[in-house]
Amino acid sequence: MSATLKPKVLFIGFGHLAKSLLSKKLLNSVNIHALNSKGVIKNINLKKKILNFNNDYNYIFFLIRPKTFLTSGNQFQKYLSKETLVISCMAGVKLSTIEKTLKSKKIVRIMPNVMASNNKSQTHIYMKNKNLFDSKLKKILSTFGTIINVRNEDQINFATAVFGSGPAFIAYIVNIFLKASKKLAKPYHHMNEKEVIELFKNVLETNYSSKMLDDFVRSISSKKGTTEAGVNYIKSQKIEKIIYTTFLRAYQRSKEIDSEKKNTNS
Numbered sequence: 001m002s003a004t005l006k007p008k009v010l011f012i013g014f015g016h017l018a019k020s021l022l023s024k025k026l027l028n029s030v031n032i033h034a035l036n037s038k039g040v041i042k043n044i045n046l047k048k049k050i051l052n053f054n055n056d057y058n059y060i061f062f063l064i065r066p067k068t069f070l071t072s073g074n075q076f077q078k079y080l081s082k083e084t085l086v087i088s089c090m091a092g093v094k095l096s097t098i099e100k101t102l103k104s105k106k107i108v109r110i111m112p113n114v115m116a117s118n119n120k121s122q123t124h125i126y127m128k129n130k131n132l133f134d135s136k137l138k139k140i141l142s143t144f145g146t147i148i149n150v151r152n153e154d155q156i157n158f159a160t161a162v163f164g165s166g167p168a169f170i171a172y173i174v175n176i177f178l179k180a181s182k183k184l185a186k187p188y189h190h191m192n193e194k195e196v197i198e199l200f201k202n203v204l205e206t207n208y209s210s211k212m213l214d215d216f217v218r219s220i221s222s223k224k225g226t227t228e229a230g231v232n233y234i235k236s237q238k239i240e241k242i243i244y245t246t247f248l249r250a251y252q253r254s255k256e257i258d259s260e261k262k263n264t265n266s
Contacts, residue, residue: 006029006030006031007029007030007031007058007059007136007140008030008031008033008056008057008058008059009030009031009032009033009057009058009059009060009061009140010032010033010034010035010041010057010059010060010061010079011032011033011034011035011044011060011061011063012035012060012061012062012063012064012076012079013035013036013037013061013062013063013064013065013068014034014035014036014037014042014063015063016114017063017089017112017113017114018034018061018063019117020113020114020115020116020117021061021063021112021116021117021143021144022044022117023116023117023118023119023143023144025119025143026140026143026144027044027045029139029140029143030059030140031043031045032044032045033050033053033057035079041053053079055078055079055080055081055084056081056083057079057080057081057084058083058084058085058136059084059085059086059087059137059140060076060079060080060084060085060086060087061087061088061089062076062086062087062088062089062090062098063089063090064090065090066090066091066092066093066257066258066260067260069090069093069098069101070093070097070257070258070260073098073101073102074101074102076102077102077103080102080104084104084106085106085107085108085132085137086098086102086104086106086107086108087108087109087110087137088107088108088109088110089110089111089112091111091160091164091254091257092157092160092253092254092255092256092257092258093257093258094153094258095107095109095126095127095128095153097258105128105129106129106132107127107128108125108126108127108132108133108137109125109126109127109153109156110123110124110125110126110141111123111124111156111159111160111163111164112141112144112145112164113163113164113166113167114167115145115167116143116144116145118145119143119144119145120145121144121145121146121163122145122146122148122159122163123141123144123145123146123147123148124148124149124150124155124156124159124163125141125147125148125149125150126149126150126152126153126155126156133149154255156254157251157254157255158251160250160251160254161247161248161250161251161254162247165250169243169246169247174197174200177196177200178193178196178197181196203216217231
């Protein structure tokens with residue numbers, strides 16, 4: 001392929017995560033086709049259907065549900081050439097399983113998140129062959145945000161729980177905070193949601209480590225005051241254990257997904 005041509009990319013799966021990867025930076029640096037659940041391929045840059053495809057893709061991103069790949073992943077072999085690098089964004093599907101299913105050794109596992117649309121994903125990456133991570137791949141993945149190389153595949157399971165699912169957990173917690181604030185405000189006070197969300201942002205912008213957050217809580221928790229009353233109640237509800245268990249459940253689910261392939265074949 002000529003150095004002047006943009007790399008050719010295929011997204012297999014075009015759900016919410018796939019769409020969140022489509023930043024202006026990515027669209028400007030590669031030509032993207034997307035295969036949807038109906039088997040239709042579209043040129044995302046030109047916004048038109050592809051009637052005939054050639055398996056000359058430089059990169060193929062797997063963005064389908066793990067179950068779909070585990071039960072019928074071999075149907076996607078036809079889209080690969082010997083030169084194609086496969087980039088799996090699928091939670092829990094091991095690199096060895098992907099290699100066996102696609103009959104390829106050019107596999108990279110990554111775990112981005114939906115913040116990629118704003119170039120703010122912390123994207124974890126794992127591969128057996130470190131030579132696969134060249135400057136071209138780095139340029140593509142950098143459009144998502146920060147790249148974090150991990151040393152073993154189990155760290156992808158950790159990244160799935162904390163960074164892949166984490167945005168949803170955070171959004172859920174913030175929303176609970178908003179709903180509780182509204183409930184307290186009724187019926188005599190008006191509460192502006194934007195102001196409460198700004199409160200979260202302002203606290204985090206000035207406190208960016210565990211120690212700083214601990215010190216921050218202590219600094220405004222005067223003895224027998226309102227803050228201490230609220231913090232003591234939160235502690236009594238064992239919220240730290242709840243959050244840990246939330247991550248643990250997501251991590252354990254990621255670890256068990258690949259074994260479901262054996263169950264479907266038994």
